[in-house]
Amino acid sequence: MVRLLLGGLVALAAALAGFIGYRTMSFTAPAPPAAVEIAAAAAYAIDADAAAARLAEAIRFRTVSLVSDDDAAGRAEFERFHAWMQETYPAFHAAARRELIGGLSLLYTWPGSDPAQPPIVLLAHQDVVPVPDDTRQNWRVDPFAGELREEAVWGRGAIDDKGSLVALLEAAEFLAAQGRRPARTIVFAFGHDEELGGEDGAVRMAAALKQRGVRAWFVLDEGMAALSRHPLTGAPAAMIGISERGSGTMRVHAVGQPGHSSMPPSETAVSLVAVAVDRIHDMPIEQRLEGGPALGMMRALAPELSFANRMAVANEWAFGPLLRQRMEGNPAARALLGTTIAPTMINGGVRPNVLPGEATAMINFRIHPRDSAADLLRRARHAVADLDGVSVDWAEPPREASGVSSTSSSSYALIAALSREILPDAPVAPGLVLAGTDSRHYAEVAENVYRYQPILLSAEDLEMPHGLNERLSVANFDRMIRFYVGLMEAGAMQ
Ligand SMILES: [Zn+2]
Numbered sequence: 001m002v003r004l005l006l007g008g009l010v011a012l013a014a015a016l017a018g019f020i021g022y023r024t025m026s027f028t029a030p031a032p033p034a035a036v037e038i039a040a041a042a043a044y045a046i047d048a049d050a051a052a053a054r055l056a057e058a059i060r061f062r063t064v065s066l067v068s069d070d071d072a073a074g075r076a077e078f079e080r081f082h083a084w085m086q087e088t089y090p091a092f093h094a095a096a097r098r099e100l101i102g103g104l105s106l107l108y109t110w111p112g113s114d115p116a117q118p119p120i121v122l123l124a125h126q127d128v129v130p131v132p133d134d135t136r137q138n139w140r141v142d143p144f145a146g147e148l149r150e151e152a153v154w155g156r157g158a159i160d161d162k163g164s165l166v167a168l169l170e171a172a173e174f175l176a177a178q179g180r181r182p183a184r185t186i187v188f189a190f191g192h193d194e195e196l197g198g199e200d201g202a203v204r205m206a207a208a209l210k211q212r213g214v215r216a217w218f219v220l221d222e223g224m225a226a227l228s229r230h231p232l233t234g235a236p237a238a239m240i241g242i243s244e245r246g247s248g249t250m251r252v253h254a255v256g257q258p259g260h261s262s263m264p265p266s267e268t269a270v271s272l273v274a275v276a277v278d279r280i281h282d283m284p285i286e287q288r289l290e291g292g293p294a295l296g297m298m299r300a301l302a303p304e305l306s307f308a309n310r311m312a313v314a315n316e317w318a319f320g321p322l323l324r325q326r327m328e329g330n331p332a333a334r335a336l337l338g339t340t341i342a343p344t345m346i347n348g349g350v351r352p353n354v355l356p357g358e359a360t361a362m363i364n365f366r367i368h369p370r371d372s373a374a375d376l377l378r379r380a381r382h383a384v385a386d387l388d389g390v391s392v393d394w395a396e397p398p399r400e401a402s403g404v405s406s407t408s409s410s411s412y413a414l415i416a417a418l419s420r421e422i423l424p425d426a427p428v429a430p431g432l433v434l435a436g437t438d439s440r441h442y443a444e445v446a447e448n449v450y451r452y453q454p455i456l457l458s459a460e461d462l463e464m465p466h467g468l469n470e471r472l473s474v475a476n477f478d479r480m481i482r483f484y485v486g487l488m489e490a491g492a493m494q
Pocket residue numbers: 125160161194222
């Protein structure tokens with residue numbers, strides 16, 4: 001009987017091993033959808049040095065996001081930037097309709113010859129984050145001088161996001177100057193307050209498009225790029241953002257009996273808020289590959305993964321706990337797999353020997369696409385339901401995660417094909433954008449919203465946007481222009 005049982009177990013183990021092996025071997029990138037026609041973008045006669053000089057000029061306009069409505073000098077910088085665009089890109093401005101929306105945002109419509117085809121909507125933003133005075137000395141150049149050195153354009157906004165904006169204009173001018181016209185309408189939406197949330201720019205431009213009945217083929221914005229060393233594979237990978245996380249801050253409030261601390265009650269406002277924060281911090285959060293871009297990313301990078309990693313992700317049903325354990329210690333992986341919870345502030349009491357009447361804490365959530373703000377709040381309240389005197393609310397209206405765009409659409413295939421054309425060594429994979437972009441406001445304008453700049457960045461380069469010594473290599477700027485020309489041509493230029 002024992003022998004029979006053992007025999008059965010061995011057979012079962014062998015079958016299981018076979019199954020795991022089969023799943024591992026068959027875990028590969030899904031076949032791309034029907035091949036898309038793309039032009040040989042590498043062959044365009046782009047003068048990258050001349051274009052880079054124009055990007056340097058664009059950086060000299062100090063278009064720092066306007067925090068006050070009556071910042072006349074700040075507005076004037078944006079207006080001068082607008083005038084520069086009109087002077088510098090005359091053929092495009094002659095071909096496209098230009099509208100000012102929300103004060104300083106620019107919405108261009110380059111009408112296609114075939115109105116029956118859904119348009120393409122291309123986003124970039126004009127505004128940049130400031131350079132704080134205490135960081136200025138750590139820049140190797142004046143951040144607003146627009147210097148060209150070491151084969152790169154230096155300055156605030158070089159990557160985020162004037163590089164995109166100017167590359168789009170360069171691409172459109174390149175085509176328009178040849179008298180070419182798209183078959184499909186192309187909309188360019190250049191927000192002026194992306195770094196502040198896009199309420200006056202992107203929100204209004206998206207509303208205008210929606211009101212006009214625009215239902216785009218796709219929307220493309222900044223958000224991700226090609227990495228020279230993907231953390232999972234150690235090799236290049238072009239990451240196309242197909243979703244972005246939401247965020248919100250929960251305020252935990254506890255009331256207690258105020259008085260002297262010599263004969264305290266069993267719980268004080270401080271002990272209550274501490275327990276509540278601990279419970280919410282520890283509440284179970286789903287950490288999985290499925291339900292976001294993670295699984296698609298793993299699949300797309302499967303050929304580059306080590307066998308052990310490929311086996312683990314291909315057989316999440318068996319290795320899930322192991323996988324989660326390995327990823328627990330890696331903040332980047334955790335951010336990809338699930339909502340993250342970070343207690344950030346705690347406040348209460350004024351003296352060591354006085355019981356405060358109340359105490360509060362703030363807990364910052366970054367919301368994964370599988371979770372909703374309402375559900376997270378419900379679960380947080382449930383976690384502290386038995387704590388008398390504790391209440392939990394969103395401190396401000398939270399921002400939900402965006403939807404997850406398709407990786408089997410014709411537009412994803414187009415973006416991927418162009419990326420491979422421009423960056424042949426970087427396999428294309430979908431990714432989750434950890435920050436926020438203007439594109440989240442365009443969910444009703446297109447079913448598929450992608451976030452990708454076709455530039456190759458190192459881990460060090462990723463620190464540049466919003467950081468020090470921001471710069472874009474001329475080679476990367478050249479890639480962007482070629483990519484956008486290819487994108488516009490794929491809309492069937494005439
Ligand atoms: Zn940006």
